Amino acid sequence: MSMRAPRGTADILPNEVKRWQYVESILKDICDRFNYDEIRTPLFEHTEVFQRGVGDSTDIVQKEMYTFEDRGGRSLTLRPEGTATVVRAFVENKLYGSPIQPVKLFYFMQLFRYERPQQGRMRQLNQFGVEVLGSADPSVDAEVIALAMTCYKELGLSSLKLVLNSLGDKESRQNHRKALVEHFSPYKDELCSDCQKRLNQNPLRILDCKTDRDHPAMKTAPSILDYLNEYSEQYFNQVKAYLDMMEIPYVIDQNLVRGLDYYNHTAFEIMSEAEGFGAITTLAGGGRYNGLTEELGGPNTPGIGFAMGLERLLMAIDAENIKLPIDSSVDCFFIAVGETAEKQASQLVHKLRVNGIQVDKDYQGRKMKAQFKAADRLKAKYVIILGDNELEDDIVNVKNMKTGDQTEVPLTDLVKTMQAELLGGSQNE
RNA sequence: GCGGUCGUGGCGAAGCGGUCAACGCACCGGAUUGUGGCUCCGGCAUUCGUGGGUUCGAUUCCCACCGGUCGCCCCA
Structure with missing residues (x-):
C-alpha cells in the first residue's frame, strides 16, 4: 500500500x-x-x-x-x-x-x-x-x-x-543550580554525554536522567527542596x-x-x-x-x-479494563419487501426521523432474512416491517427485537406509537 | 536519532524454493419464494508491505526502503 x-x-x-x-x-x-x-x-x-x-x-x-x-x-x-x-x-x-x-x-x-x-x-x-x-x-x-x-x-x-x-x-532555582554545578562538576567525566551538556545548560535535568540514575553522586545531590x-x-x-x-x-x-x-x-x-x-x-x-x-x-x-x-x-x-457506557445500538430498523413497499419506506423512514426517532434501513433490496440480520448487526431495538400484506391494510408490523413481540400498527399511528415505545423502553432500562 | 522484533484475504493465522496460497472468523448467496441470533451447502487472495538481487523457478533465500510493534532518549 x-x-x-x-x-x-x-x-x-x-x-x-x-x-x-x-x-x-x-x-x-x-x-x-x-x-x-x-x-x-x-x-x-x-x-x-x-x-x-x-x-x-x-x-x-x-x-x-x-x-x-x-x-x-x-x-x-x-x-x-x-x-x-x-x-x-x-x-x-x-x-x-x-x-x-x-x-x-x-x-x-x-x-x-x-x-x-x-x-x-x-x-x-x-x-x-x-x-x-x-x-x-x-x-x-x-x-x-x-x-x-x-x-x-x-x-x-x-x-x-x-x-x-x-x-x-527564580532565586531558589539559581541557588540550587549553583549547588548542582558544584556538586556534579567533579564527576563530569563519569556522567552520560547528555548530562555533560546539561551541566552547563540545565543542570536541574541531570536529576531526571535515567542513564545516570544509579551514579553515587545522584543520591547525594542537593535537593531543590533544601534550596527553596x-x-x-x-x-x-x-x-x-x-x-x-x-x-x-x-x-x-x-x-x-x-x-x-x-x-x-x-x-x-x-x-x-x-x-x-x-x-x-x-x-x-x-x-x-x-x-x-x-x-x-x-x-x-x-x-x-x-x-x-x-x-x-x-x-x-x-x-484498567474499564468499559465505557457507550450505546452503539439503533432504535429502529425499517424492513421493506417489494418495490411498492420500498418506495413508501423512504417516506416513512424520513417521517420518523424528523419526528425524533432514530431509524435505519436496507439500501440494497435484500431479502427479508438478510434485512433482519442487518437489523441484528445494528442492534436494532425495533424492526418495522412493511410488505404486501401490510400495504393492503395500511398498517405496519412493529417487532420488539428483545422480546420478539410483534404488533400491527396503523400507518397513521406509527410515529406516535414509536415515540411512546421508545420512551417507555428507555424508562425500563 | 539508536537497538530488538515483525509485515500473507475485512480480521486472525498456516505455508518457508517447485501446481499464484491451508484453516478459522466475518461477509455474500442458497437450502427455507415474508421474519433475526441454530444447522447444512456454496462463494470470497489476478501486488503474499515496496523495490532490487540470487535461482530454471521465490510468499518462501539475500539487500535496501517503507510501515507496525517493543525498548532507549525524552515526553502527553
Missing part, C-alpha cells in the same frame, strides 16, 4: 470515535463544574512562539518540531505543545485586562512532534489541558491538580500516582495543605523536573500504575509558569496549567 497515513498518525474510526466523544464529554462537564472556559488557538504559530515559550534548550524545540516556511517566507511551526499557544493568545488578546480574574481556560488540541512512534506516543497527538492565568494563589495550584485528578476519577481510573515537587522561584527560599517553601507547603484538605494523595519526588523551561514552583505529574501499561507511564504533566507571559511579550502574569494525553488516557482506560 502506497497511500498510507504518515508515520505516527492514526485514523480514528467510528467505533473508536464514540469512546473519544464519551471521554471528551466527561472532561468538558468537569470543566464546566470547575467553571473553566474553552479556548481554541491556531494549529500553527510563528516558530518563535515555541522557541521562546517552550525554551530553546528543550528536546521539543531542538529536535521535535514540525517547522516549515510558508510562501511568504515566514517560519511557522505546527504546535508541539499547548501552553505556549494559549499564553500567546492570552497576551495578544489582552485577556489580562479581563474583568474576570483569574482567567481559567481549557482546551482540546492536536499537537505535532517529530518522534519515533510507539504505543502512547504519536507524531500527531491529542491533549486536553487547562491553564489558569492571573493568580499566584496556592489554592489555584491545588485546584488545577484536583481538576486533573477528577478527570481520571470520573472516568473510573484508580491505579494512579500523583507526583509532586517544587522547583521554587522562604516564600517558595511556604508556597509549596500551602499547596500541599490544600491537597491534604481535599484528600488528594500525592508523593513528593525531589527529582521530578519537567522537561520544559518555563516551569517554577509547583510541578506535578500523574502516572498510571496499571499492570501492562507499557514503558510510558506519564498520563499528564503540569506546573506553574510565572513569568512566561513576559517571555511572550505581555505583562508579568502568574500562570499554572497541565495537559493530559488523550491517547494515553484511552490506553489507561483499557489497561
Whole structure:
C-alpha cells in the first residue's frame, strides 16, 4: 500500500470515535463544574512562539518540531505543545485586562512532534489541558491538580500516582543550580554525554536522567527542596495543605523536573500504575509558569496549567479494563419487501426521523432474512416491517427485537406509537 | 536519532524454493419464494508491505526502503 497515513498518525474510526466523544464529554462537564472556559488557538504559530515559550534548550524545540516556511517566507511551526499557544493568545488578546480574574481556560488540541512512534506516543497527538492565568494563589495550584485528578476519577481510573515537587522561584532555582554545578562538576567525566551538556545548560535535568540514575553522586545531590527560599517553601507547603484538605494523595519526588523551561514552583505529574501499561507511564504533566507571559511579550502574569494525553488516557482506560457506557445500538430498523413497499419506506423512514426517532434501513433490496440480520448487526431495538400484506391494510408490523413481540400498527399511528415505545423502553432500562 | 522484533484475504493465522496460497472468523448467496441470533451447502487472495538481487523457478533465500510493534532518549 502506497497511500498510507504518515508515520505516527492514526485514523480514528467510528467505533473508536464514540469512546473519544464519551471521554471528551466527561472532561468538558468537569470543566464546566470547575467553571473553566474553552479556548481554541491556531494549529500553527510563528516558530518563535515555541522557541521562546517552550525554551530553546528543550528536546521539543531542538529536535521535535514540525517547522516549515510558508510562501511568504515566514517560519511557522505546527504546535508541539499547548501552553505556549494559549499564553500567546492570552497576551495578544489582552485577556489580562479581563474583568474576570483569574482567567481559567481549557482546551482540546492536536499537537505535532517529530518522534519515533510507539504505543502512547504519536507524531500527531491529542491533549486536553487547562491553564489558569492571573493568580499566584496556592489554592489555584491545588485546584488545577484536583481538576486533573477528577478527570481520571470520573472516568473510573484508580491505579494512579500523583507526583509532586517544587522547583521554587527564580532565586531558589539559581541557588540550587549553583549547588548542582558544584556538586556534579567533579564527576563530569563519569556522567552520560547528555548530562555533560546539561551541566552547563540545565543542570536541574541531570536529576531526571535515567542513564545516570544509579551514579553515587545522584543520591547525594542537593535537593531543590533544601534550596527553596522562604516564600517558595511556604508556597509549596500551602499547596500541599490544600491537597491534604481535599484528600488528594500525592508523593513528593525531589527529582521530578519537567522537561520544559518555563516551569517554577509547583510541578506535578500523574502516572498510571496499571499492570501492562507499557514503558510510558506519564498520563499528564503540569506546573506553574510565572513569568512566561513576559517571555511572550505581555505583562508579568502568574500562570499554572497541565495537559493530559488523550491517547494515553484511552490506553489507561483499557489497561484498567474499564468499559465505557457507550450505546452503539439503533432504535429502529425499517424492513421493506417489494418495490411498492420500498418506495413508501423512504417516506416513512424520513417521517420518523424528523419526528425524533432514530431509524435505519436496507439500501440494497435484500431479502427479508438478510434485512433482519442487518437489523441484528445494528442492534436494532425495533424492526418495522412493511410488505404486501401490510400495504393492503395500511398498517405496519412493529417487532420488539428483545422480546420478539410483534404488533400491527396503523400507518397513521406509527410515529406516535414509536415515540411512546421508545420512551417507555428507555424508562425500563 | 539508536537497538530488538515483525509485515500473507475485512480480521486472525498456516505455508518457508517447485501446481499464484491451508484453516478459522466475518461477509455474500442458497437450502427455507415474508421474519433475526441454530444447522447444512456454496462463494470470497489476478501486488503474499515496496523495490532490487540470487535461482530454471521465490510468499518462501539475500539487500535496501517503507510501515507496525517493543525498548532507549525524552515526553502527553
